[in-house]
Amino acid sequence: MKxxxxxxxxxxxxxxxxxxxxxxxxDDGGIxxxxxxxxxxxxxxxxxxxxxxxxxxxxxxxxxxxKDLGIYVEETSKGSVSDLESAxxxxxxxxxxxxxxxxxxxxxxxSAYVLQKDGVLTDLTQYFTQEELDQYVDAYVxxxxxxxxx
Numbered sequence: 001m002k003x004x005x006x007x008x009x010x011x012x013x014x015x016x017x018x019x020x021x022x023x024x025x026x027d028d029g030g031i032x033x034x035x036x037x038x039x040x041x042x043x044x045x046x047x048x049x050x051x052x053x054x055x056x057x058x059x060x061x062x063x064x065x066x067k068d069l070g071i072y073v074e075e076t077s078k079g080s081v082s083d084l085e086s087a088x089x090x091x092x093x094x095x096x097x098x099x100x101x102x103x104x105x106x107x108x109x110x111s112a113y114v115l116q117k118d119g120v121l122t123d124l125t126q127y128f129t130q131e132e133l134d135q136y137v138d139a140y141v142x143x144x145x146x147x148x149x150x
Contacts, residue, residue: 034070041102042075045084051077076102085111092120109143 032038046054058073066072078084088105090098092115101120115121125133125145133141 032070034068037066037070037072039072039074040104041100042073043078043084043087043102043105044075045079045081045106046077047079081108088115092118112144 042058044051044054054075058075061071062073078087084106087099088101088107088111089095091101107115112121
């Protein structure tokens with residue numbers, strides 16, 4: 001049951017991220033098309049068992065909901081939290097050799113605050129209903145709402 005809930009929540013986040021990207025990518029108003037899938041890049045710092053679990057969820061998403069909707073998730077572990085933060089900083093600052101900014105990435109609140117000042121984050125609350133937010137751990141959601149509350 002918990003696995004299905006995680007897949008559903010991952011699907012919700014990725015669908016809304018893909019919809020936002022599709023609006024930029026397509027002239028037809030952002031309609032997702034399984035024949036022309038949108039690729040979402042996800043950077044994270046998971047390793048070991050956490051990465052294996054995330055890899056499995058992404059694989060399952062890509063083969064089910066993502067396939068049906070036309071969303072393909074390409075995920076990459078950047079190593080440690082500090083390695084990921086360095087890769088994000090390099091992308092934001094367009095450093096020589098830096099990769100393009102991913103569509104989705106893991107971060108901590110203090111790092112997100114700095115990135116928000118740089119204007120590179122998107123407020124995703126518009127894509128979630130209260131019922132969907134209620135499926136997350138309340139303290140986790142509240143920590144992520146700092147932008148709205150400040």
